Amino acid sequence: MPASSSLHLAYIRYLLLLFLHLVHVSTSAADAGAVTQQYQGRIDIDPVPEPQHHAPTLQHPEATVPNIAIREAITTTIPGPKAAINMGNTPSASDAEQPKATTSRPRSSNNTQQPRPSIQDPQPHASPEPLFTTYASQPTNAGWTGADSTFSIPLPDGRILWLFSDTYLGPLSANGTRPTNARMINNCFMLQTSDNNLTTITGADRTAIMPPPAAGHWYWVGDGLVSVIDGSGEVVQMVFQEFERAGDGGLLQIKFVRNVVATFDLGGDSFSRPVRVDPLPSAAETMWGGAVMTAARSGDGYTYIYGARGDALNKTMRVARVSGTDLSRVGEWRFLRAGGEWTAEESEAIDVVTGVANEFSVTPWNDGQFVLVSQDSFVPFSNRILIWYGSNPFGPFERWEGHDEVYRMPEVGVWGSYGDADVVGYNAHVHPELQEGDRWTMSYNVNSMDGKIGEDGDNYRDPSIYRPRFVSFRIVPS
Template sequence: MAGHTYFDFIVPAGSLTDTDKIAYGDFMIKAEVLGNPINQDSWISGPENGFRCDSSPKVHYHGCVYPDVISQFWLTATPDVSEEAEHVWKAQNQPALTLPPSGTPKKIPGSRASGEPLQRMVNAADKKANNDKSARYCRTYWGRGYSQNNTMQCDEYPFQSTYQGSAMGGAATSHFSVDVISTAHNRKAGEHLDKFYNDQRILDQDRFYVDVLRADGQPYGRGDAIPVGPAAPIEYPQCENSSMPEVKDVTTKSPPTDTFQNYARNTPDGWTGGDSTYSVTLPDGRRLWVFSDTFLGPLNSDGTRPTNAKLVNSTFVVQNGEQLTTITGGTKENPDAIMPPTEPGYWYWAGDAMLADINGTKYLQVMYQEYHRFGEGAWDWRFNRNVVATFSLDDLREPERIDQLPSSANVIWGSALLEASRSGDGYTYIYGLSDAPINKKMRVARVKGTDLSRVDGWQFFDMQEGSWMRDEREGAASLTGVANEYSVTPWNGGFVLISQDSTEAFSGKIRIWHSCNPYGPYASRVDHNLVYHMPEPGPYGSYGDGNIISYNAHVHPSLQQGDVWTLSYNVNSMDNRVSWDGAHYRDPGIYRPRFVSFRLEPS
């Protein structure tokens, strides 16, 4: 039969440690049956080091515990703490996917599976050190305005109140994770942790494990936090005009070619060359150019580039009529990228840009892809993740915030954007690709409205399923043959896609496709889909140099005038020598965009 026994004991007065009055005791229970002693082997002893009694103010009331027993904190993923639960689970089970990245494999303690418990830490200065370090990383990865008017907070795991936290656990980044989550979720999870500390009498240096449960008490899994399945059926409305586009009157060296050439020759410290070359019209009518890798001036008097010229990974150039102004990060004396590297060996490349209306205020949003160099070889780098940077129009030198975008399917998002104001159905369309050396494949996502950071509202195109899907990994590739940058633009009641042809390596061909919808299917007329043949690349190109390549062809709606369209593409050299006879130094004109105009008319 079951039962229980109460017994009294006396322990020494204990000692005072800071404010904790602590005493240790031990016991052994000898049992008798009807006055006859039981065999000594059946005596009941306490744990090897006895028990601990305390009257610590850290847990509000006095009591006793077995200090050698490692306690267990169960974080249950109820709706009010689901974001915290997701972060803790990801840190424990998918540490390589957490931020900040680490030069060595991440191993984050705390779960029973790790075998490494956490230890509570009560020193206020040490907790602040944890918080300060984590906050620096949150600002790096989510921007200076990551709190979004105090609705979001920087969350860290292991917890700030542990010796395994970001600062106390070591100088490296392999032992912790940071994320930006709802302030309400973060605070409620903190309340649960404080209650656990109180109920289990967790004092300074006491050990405990952390594990996550679903709201129904079952083991938690990654899929519990991600909505999956169809979001909406794909509809295919017919075009009002089904004619295919015909390219006419192609003109090279179109505006703003001379504007950029003159600026590069004369600027003391601004843009003298760059790639990507996206553009967006600002509310005041100025044009903003978005560049990735950018050389800054000045050039030498003979037009060559000095070998100490500054190269930064991302810049803006603002065009006001014929006047250009370069915007960088950093300072005037030490300019840096608009999106500076988060860690050594990492950098951002720019994607397309647009204006977003967020709570009645217009912002600039620019998509970026982060890449990571993992070796010394020319191609020893790989895609890491997608983000969108949101800039105040009053200060374009640094993003207000940086939001992580879907990246789990290894899709590079930001090849092109089609704003809700031009898509015809109230959705903003986000274009990307599944990358490959050749035969790159287009991917399509969409979100209602104009705020790209609303990742909970993203839907992913799957033509075969006939549905927009909720999870990025459920989307599917569609058109084969696009390049890393392309454009989708309304035309004649339908949409045209313009891209470099990727069905062959380093192709000089820029092609056009047509669809009745922003998402396709896209088709082209064989032998009538060539917009322009870039003349520069390859040993038989205009430079006569096998190191010269051309890429990133797309249309600029900001330059469109009636039926006259303008596209840009980039030219580069794989001769990366930093020397007077290196390609980028003897001829700075190589690394500048080319602008080509043309007319489109129905075939």
């Protein structure tokens, strides 16, 4: 693609997002060479570091704007050979001692008799948004200056581990713009201490924490939790989704490969590299990890893993669960099927909700109820964030028509705060650890579909676009 065509790229990409598949090109994955090997269902991370690379330049215009804003257009078509992944996980003796997630009926499916959530007093720029903005703008900051996904894991010592997908690293230029050679990696963490100090965590030499498993592959992060494996000490686990460049590597030649779970030691600087990576169910074209609800929050002893499946419009949510907190116990994963029953067959999983984004959240509320918060995917590039409610962590979930809007993202579109038709918002989720009484906090991501790599490119001339926003709101029963 000649550089002269970049002026029209935003409009073309807008149309592609509506009607075509997978238009994101991963910058970090373009030259990745690290290789992983699989032994008995576990993926061993190769110790060879990734080759260094930077954000694309005008000499390589085919490598365009980051990130999983574009993933909203994904149709999760998995290449045939990749679909059948041999998990190789024989349940251990300790697994066998755990209660089995076999069949369970909903506690109640009559949501209309339950209190409905009423959203009141939304407040933009909630904490920790100002903290993130200040950190990114420091002239000496060589770490995080903008990213998306924005999952969070509260740690036992009071710290918060923030999980990001495509991430620009600093520093910014003296005039506040982003250098066109700014480094971009496909995943990183940020550690927030109880006294609000931030530290960016990357792999060696400022590479992605999850090294690409092969050339032309990369990982985007999903949700996670603090887990206990086989009764031993606590660890941190999170889902990652692997993608690959296929065919000729063009804009449309990108495919979802599989889901994996990465395990990290808890404490110190151990978050810079996983200690183990295990494959997760992936054959049913569901991208698991769009949300995770811990067993402590679900209240029934199960950790729930939520996934998204489908096209750009009207994505559907599916639900899996595992007893306890160890996501790597793949032999114990069960999937919600018709009739409110649970099955070991991923292919039997049903669509629970239509209209979700790739990332969302399911959160306990009102002593026995649960709410689902997601960007509206019924409408392309919608600026609306909606809420559903139910009496079980696995649904059914309903919308209270006319009262189901949590927030409208003000940055989006030509009438938004940037006055830019290329600016989009996506992937909203609630952060329960930031809850204060009935006031909750959620984040959403903002990005530009402008494909220009240069001083006049949206994400370079104005780094504030590509950062998460935080909104607090009251949620009360009605």
